[in-house]
Amino acid sequence: MKAVGFSRFGGAEVLEIVDLPDPRPGPGEVRIAVRAAGVNPSDWKKRQGLMDDELPQTLGYEAAGIVDELGEGVADVAVGDRVFGLSSQGAAQAELAVLSHYAPIPPSLDFATAAALPAAVETATRALDQLSVGPDTRLLVNGASGSVGGAAVQLAVARGARVIGTASPSNHDYLRSLGADPVAYGEGLTDRVRALAPDGVDLALDVAGRGVLPELIALTGGADHVVTLADFGGAREHGVRFSSGDAGRAVHAISEIGALIESGRFTPPDTRTFPLAEVAEAQRVGEHGGIRGKLVLLVS
Secondary structure, eight states: OEEEEESSOSSGGGOEEEEOOOOOOOTTOEEEEEEEEEOOHHHHHHHTTSSOOOSSEEOOSEEEEEEEEEOTTOOSSOTTOEEEEEOTTSOOSBSEEEESEEEEOOTTOOHHHHHTSHHHHHHHHHHHHHHTOOTTOEEEEESOSSHHHHHHHHHHHHTTOEEEEEOOGGGHHHHHHHTOEEEOOSTTHHHHHHHHOTTOOSEEEESSOTTOHHHHHHHHTSGGGEEESSOHHHHHHHTOEEOOGGGOOOTHHHHHHHHHHHTTSOOOOOEEEEEGGGHHHHHHHHHHOOOOSEEEEEOO
16 A cells, blocks of 8 residues: 655655555454545654654554454444544554544545544543543633644533633634634733633643743642643643643544534534645645644545
């Protein structure tokens, strides 16, 4: 099969379309003919040698497509079904991929939109679970307009929380459409949040970094009320929990998101698509930043 890979670290130019053996699903897994695969910041971090030092490597942890082979014990889907999900093999940007966690694609979604969901909704759900966000929680989301931040806002609202989200002013209307009260990030953040919530907030989720953990701790009343997805060094310095999948993933989010989408309580992000062969350009666009939606590779 054709797949995205690289055999040396460097810029986007090191990416290649390589030939790999067809993968086989293990117990409880399914193999799909991939129609779309998500692109994430971890892709260029891996390519730059910032995550794994082994070579060669493949890319891709989320995909959507059509089931073409079932692993032992799989009875909840059939060959020919449309599914989306997460791949533990890290090779989902390919013609074929094995999904370790999967669910039927919601009827209203195409493959590209479905492929944009798994990583974002799992990451957001994991962080909200770690914070124990529930009804009447006052939650601040720092970096609320990206794919993970937007998912966190909507999932928190669905749980009955009141959400304040930071974003650039150009994204404030977007945050309002998701159900959040928007504030601008940057100097004076604490005062702007207190203007909306005079008693502060109960919890804070940092999706964007930018060195705001001290402000989030002050607003929530303690480091144990804050989770960050973006500031590993700051988390160690300030005693904040850094959320990663190493302690367990919230894979239940994959099977739960469909009902929220079909009921109108969750709007998937906009997607910008590229053919699989243009993966280098997709990564360049992602690294440049400023993308509110999700980058997705299409596999024909």
